[in-house]
Amino acid sequence: MSVGHVARVFEEAGLPTVVVMAGAFGFRAQGMSLPRTVITRHIGGRPLGAPGDVERQHLVLRAALDLLGSAVSNGTVRELTEPYRAAP
Amino acid sequence: MTIQAVDPQQIAATEAREAEGESFEAFKKSFAYGRRNDLLFKFIKNLSDEDAAEFLRGLLEKLGRTIDDGDLGRLYEHVYEWNVRGYAHEAADRWQYDTGPFAPLAKPLSECTLGLLTATGHFDARDDPEPFGVKNMTQAEAIPRIMEFIRSEPTLSTIPLDTPRAELRVRHPGYDIRGAVADPNVNFPIDRLAELEREGVIGHLLPDAFSFVGATAQTPLLKKHAPQWAGMLQERGVDAMLLVPA
Numbered sequence: 001m002s003v004g005h006v007a008r009v010f011e012e013a014g015l016p017t018v019v020v021m022a023g024a025f026g027f028r029a030q031g032m033s034l035p036r037t038v039i040t041r042h043i044g045g046r047p048l049g050a051p052g053d054v055e056r057q058h059l060v061l062r063a064a065l066d067l068l069g070s071a072v073s074n075g076t077v078r079e080l081t082e083p084y085r086a087a088p
Numbered sequence: 089m090t091i092q093a094v095d096p097q098q099i100a101a102t103e104a105r106e107a108e109g110e111s112f113e114a115f116k117k118s119f120a121y122g123r124r125n126d127l128l129f130k131f132i133k134n135l136s137d138e139d140a141a142e143f144l145r146g147l148l149e150k151l152g153r154t155i156d157d158g159d160l161g162r163l164y165e166h167v168y169e170w171n172v173r174g175y176a177h178e179a180a181d182r183w184q185y186d187t188g189p190f191a192p193l194a195k196p197l198s199e200c201t202l203g204l205l206t207a208t209g210h211f212d213a214r215d216d217p218e219p220f221g222v223k224n225m226t227q228a229e230a231i232p233r234i235m236e237f238i239r240s241e242p243t244l245s246t247i248p249l250d251t252p253r254a255e256l257r258v259r260h261p262g263y264d265i266r267g268a269v270a271d272p273n274v275n276f277p278i279d280r281l282a283e284l285e286r287e288g289v290i291g292h293l294l295p296d297a298f299s300f301v302g303a304t305a306q307t308p309l310l311k312k313h314a315p316q317w318a319g320m321l322q323e324r325g326v327d328a329m330l331l332v333p334a
Contacts, residue, residue, distance in 0.1 A: 002242075002309060008310075009318055010314070010329055011190055012318075014191045016328040017191075017331050024172045031179055032185050033186065043164065043167055043267075044128070046267040048280070050274065054273075061330075062289070065290065075188065084165070
């Protein structure tokens with residue numbers, strides 16, 4: 001929830017944000033009315049992917065950066081469906 | 089990430105009382121700041137006895153199959169699904185908002201300065217925030233002090249992007265840091281962002297990234313620190329922020 005509060009305060013100040021979070025905490029996106037959230041199907045502590053999984057980390061980041069520019073209202077959520085995996 | 093109130097001393101006392109005839113309830117709790125502490129699996133204590141038993145049964149059943157075919161995917165999926173169920177109760181906590189602010193991006197990202205701020209507990213070893221005045225606090229030393237972290241105001245660490253990787257540290261009493269120790273990019277993606285900057289996807293990265301321990305006092309964070317951080321970032325010319333919880 002800490003990052004949720006930071007996101008809300010930043011947006012209030014006019015600073016656009018995007019949050020990347022693991023699925024276990026995805027309920028925060030709606031519960032805290034976050035502006036832009038990417039939710040991954042990854043295990044807690046590893047929201048962008050497994051150690052060394054450069055390809056997956058890039059995929060998640062590109063989704064987040066795309067959301068920064070494409071979202072037009074609060075509450076925009078993109079859920080990525082790729083399951084957690086070890087680095088290929 | 090919400091950290092439920094726990095008192096390690098109370099847990100230890102309870103465990104001592106039950107050492108000779110441990111209940112399943114005590115067994116579940118022992119994974120969350122108890123004698124079997126494992127922050128990856130601390131969610132077990134949030135499950136009913138029936139669900140916790142089903143989680144463990146399923147884990148062993150899938151492990152047995154993986155021994156034969158080496159497919160780790162089913163184990164990851166099992167842990168993920170129960171990870172989600174283990175934290176579902178937090179959806180009804182006090183921090184609920186019906187509406188929220190929204191600041192549009194003013195220009196294409198390829199022309200923006202992007203910043204990174206995480207609640208993962210990363211810091212530069214040469215600028216250790218030294219929680220509670222303790223020098224070189226280890227993760228093992230931080231974990232039993234979870235309640236002190238939760239009651240304390242946050243400290244924002246500034247981490248130059250060119251920080252030697254050998255100097256980059258992570259310490260956080262609320263989550264399993266093993267993945268982050270192996271590769272900071274799992275939740276502090278400085279290398280991946282630098283690659284996207286070189287590709288031109290991002291105009292510029294702010295030369296410093298920022299991190300704090302998300303297990304912290306929420307009201308001071310909300311009322312005092314986050315507004316200060318927003319002002320500091322805007323003064324430094326940031327156009328947008330990537331935020332990552334633990």
